Amino acid sequence: MSGLRQKILSTASNLFQTQGINSTGVDTIVATAGTTKMTLYKYFSSKELLILEVLREGHEDFQAWLNDKLNTNAKHPAEKLQKLFDYIEEWVTSPDFNGIGFIKASAEFPKEDNPVHKLSAEQSLQFREYIKQLAHEANIQDADGLALQLSLLFKGAAQAEQMQRGSDAIKYAKMAAKILIDGALTR
Amino acid sequence: MSGLRQKILSTASNLFQTQGINSTGVDTIVATAGTTKMTLYKYFSSKELLILEVLREGHEDFQAWLNDKLNTNAKHPAEKLQKLFDYIEEWVTSPDFNGIGFIKASAEFPKEDNPVHKLSAEQSLQFREYIKQLAHEANIQDADGLALQLSLLFKGAAQAEQMQRGSDAIKYAKMAAKILIDGALTR
DNA sequence: TAAAATGTATACCGATTAGTATAATCGATC
DNA sequence: GATCGATTATACTAATCGGTATACATTTTA
Numbered sequence: 001m002s003g004l005r006q007k008i009l010s011t012a013s014n015l016f017q018t019q020g021i022n023s024t025g026v027d028t029i030v031a032t033a034g035t036t037k038m039t040l041y042k043y044f045s046s047k048e049l050l051i052l053e054v055l056r057e058g059h060e061d062f063q064a065w066l067n068d069k070l071n072t073n074a075k076h077p078a079e080k081l082q083k084l085f086d087y088i089e090e091w092v093t094s095p096d097f098n099g100i101g102f103i104k105a106s107a108e109f110p111k112e113d114n115p116v117h118k119l120s121a122e123q124s125l126q127f128r129e130y131i132k133q134l135a136h137e138a139n140i141q142d143a144d145g146l147a148l149q150l151s152l153l154f155k156g157a158a159q160a161e162q163m164q165r166g167s168d169a170i171k172y173a174k175m176a177a178k179i180l181i182d183g184a185l186t187r
Numbered sequence: 188m189s190g191l192r193q194k195i196l197s198t199a200s201n202l203f204q205t206q207g208i209n210s211t212g213v214d215t216i217v218a219t220a221g222t223t224k225m226t227l228y229k230y231f232s233s234k235e236l237l238i239l240e241v242l243r244e245g246h247e248d249f250q251a252w253l254n255d256k257l258n259t260n261a262k263h264p265a266e267k268l269q270k271l272f273d274y275i276e277e278w279v280t281s282p283d284f285n286g287i288g289f290i291k292a293s294a295e296f297p298k299e300d301n302p303v304h305k306l307s308a309e310q311s312l313q314f315r316e317y318i319k320q321l322a323h324e325a326n327i328q329d330a331d332g333l334a335l336q337l338s339l340l341f342k343g344a345a346q347a348e349q350m351q352r353g354s355d356a357i358k359y360a361k362m363a364a365k366i367l368i369d370g371a372l373t374r
Numbered sequence: 375t376a377a378a379a380t381g382t383a384t385a386c387c388g389a390t391t392a393g394t395a396t397a398a399t400c401g402a403t404c
Numbered sequence: 405g406a407t408c409g410a411t412t413a414t415a416c417t418a419a420t421c422g423g424t425a426t427a428c429a430t431t432t433t434a
Contacts, residue, residue, distance in 0.1 A: 004411085020297050022209040026392060036412055037393075047392065106350045107294035110207050121350050149363040152356060155346045156339030163293045163308050169339060176336040176367055183366060191381080213422060223382055224423075234422065375434100382429070391420065399412070404405105 005043045008033050013054045017098040021051060021108045021116075051105070051116055058101040059123045062091065063130065070134075077137035081181050084134070085174040088154060092161055092170055100158040127151060138185065146184045153177055192230045195220050200241045204286040208238060208295045208303075238292070238303055245288040246310045249278065250317065257321075264324035268368050271321070272361040275341060279348055279357050287345040314338060325372065333371045340364055 011033035015024045026047055030037050044050040069087045074080040091097060102120035109116040132147035140146055153173045160169035198220035202211045213234055217227050231237040256274045261267040278284060289307035296303040319334035327333055340360045347356035 002410085018297060020209070020295055022207070022295070025390075027390090036414095038395095038413090039411060041393070042410085103346065104294040104297070106346075107291040108207055108209070110205060110291070110349065112351075117350075124347075124350055145359055145362070148356060148359045152340055152343030152347065152360055152363065154343070156341070156343035159290065159293075159342045159346055160311075160339065162297065163304075163311055164299075169335060172332055172335045173339055175332070176339065176363070179370055180363055180366060189380090212420075214420090223384090225383090225425095226381060228423070229380085377432100377434080379432070380430080383427085385425085385427105387422105387424075389421080391418100393417085395414105395416075397413085397415105400410080402408090402410100404407085 002043070004033075004035055004039060008035065008040055008043060008050070009054055009057060012050055013058060013101075014098055016051070016054060016101075017104070021105065048115060052119055055101045055105055055116070055119055055123065058098075059126075062100070063127070065091065067130075077134060077139075078185055081131075081134050081138050081140075081185075082178070084131070084150070085153075085170075085177045088157075089170045089174055092158065099162055100155075103155060103158050104162065124151070124155075127154070135184070140184045141187060142184070146180060149180055150177055153180075189230070191220075191222055191226060195222065195227055195230060195237070196241055196244060199237055200245060200288075201285055203238070203241060203288075204291070208292065235302060239306055242288045242292055242303070242306055242310070245285075246313075249287070250314070252278065254317075264321060264326075265372055268318075268321050268325050268327075268372075269365070271318070271337070272340075272357075272364045275344075276357045276361055279345065286349055287342075290342060290345050291349065311338070311342075314341070322371070327371045328374060329371070333367060336367055337364055340367075 008029065012024070012029050015029060015032060019028075026037060026040065029050075030040050033040075040050070044053060066084075066087055069090075070080045070083065074083050102123040105116050106120040106124070109120070111117060112121075128147050128151040131150050132143050135143035135146045153176055157169045157173040160167050195216065199211070199216050202216060202219060206215075213224060213227065216237075217224050220227075227237070231240060253274055256277075257267045257270065261270050289310040292303050293307040293311070296307070298304060299308075315334050315338040318337050319330050322330035322333045340363055344356045344360040347354050
């Protein structure tokens with residue numbers, strides 16, 4: 001049963017994050033994963049498809065982890081909102097954190113009709129919709145606006161973290177989020 | 188007097204933004220600029236040096252434009268802070284806007300010792316320091332913190348704009364910035 | 375008018391890219 | 405022990421990459 005497929009996926013994910021997507025050749029991926037090109041192309045029919053799969057898995061992992069954390073550690077919707085950036089911080093500062101995929105992918109594939117770019121935009125929107133749902137359940141008037149603002153803080157912090165690992169950006173993003181959330185709740 | 192050098196710079200800037208830096212070959216640049224590789228390499232001894240120069244010019248233009256706008260249209264330091272995102276919006280929504288270079292460059296060159304990455308991080312920090320100075324002059328206690336938060340909003344909005352042109356992210360970033368600034372001023 | 379600088383045109387180099395063809399090797403099942 | 409699927413190993417293709425060499429044309433300067 002192919003642990004190889006998973007190995008290739010995780011290896012590619014790491015390399016994409018540390019070296020860049022376009023700068024990482026297929027040969028480098030298979031060499032690092034300890035396999036050959038024939039095997040890679042048996043599981044992924046093209047590099048683009050591999051990129052898409054890496055993005056998909058990364059996003060699903062993040063969303064599932066975040067949703068699970070919020071559901072088990074917060075009862076009321078407003079509480080979820082207030083704890084959102086706590087878990088974002090926990091995710092981002094985790095030692096095996098390897099970046100928010102869709103942030104970088106959209107930069108490396110700027111053409112709007114590119115499949116990778118389209119998936120990135122879709123995932124970004126999906127995250128925003130998730131926050132919007134939380135805000136809506138917390139009876140916030142402009143749920144859409146708050147969701148957009150929080151996603152901006154998230155993107156900014158992720159971008160800062162990718163620019164310099166271990167920056168204190170997340171900490172201040174959390175404080176800014178608290179101000180925006182509290183303001184929206186008491187309106 | 189070489190208008191060719193400037194033509195190459197602006198052409199490269201446009202292509203880098205619309206196609207990506209790594210995805211834009213030197214041949215494409217010279218063909219689009221209407222010149223030859225020999226001329227390009229007379230002005231820029233390598234592609235990396237061309238990238239650095241494009242980044243440098245873009246950042247200088249932005250900083251100079253922003254500083255000029257603030258100085259001529261706002262008197263008091265607090266007023267400058269409050270109008271900051273108005274001009275950021277004006278810059279970003281301008282039709283000939285071609286992206287905040289250091290946002291994308293840091294994604295395409297993730298290695299921290301890479302010259303392009305280093306310049307990007309430097310420019311990002313420089314922008315943050317600029318805001319910090321404004322906040323300091325406005326007698327804001329945690330000038331550093333506010334500057335970081337505003338730069339997060341700026342990065343997030345720029346990232347959103349690069350993901351989808353014409354998004355309303357800037358509008359909401361402006362609103363969030365107002366909340367954060369007002370809160371910091373009346374403390 | 376002669377010299378010098380600037381730009382064009384074109385062909386080339388070695389390295390790297392994504393992807394494929396072919397044959398050999400491995401382990402498990404029957 | 406033979407067979408079968410999965411994996412490896414290696415060599416290859418055609419295209420593209422950044423960068424260079426050479427020869428020629430044009431314009432500027434003296």
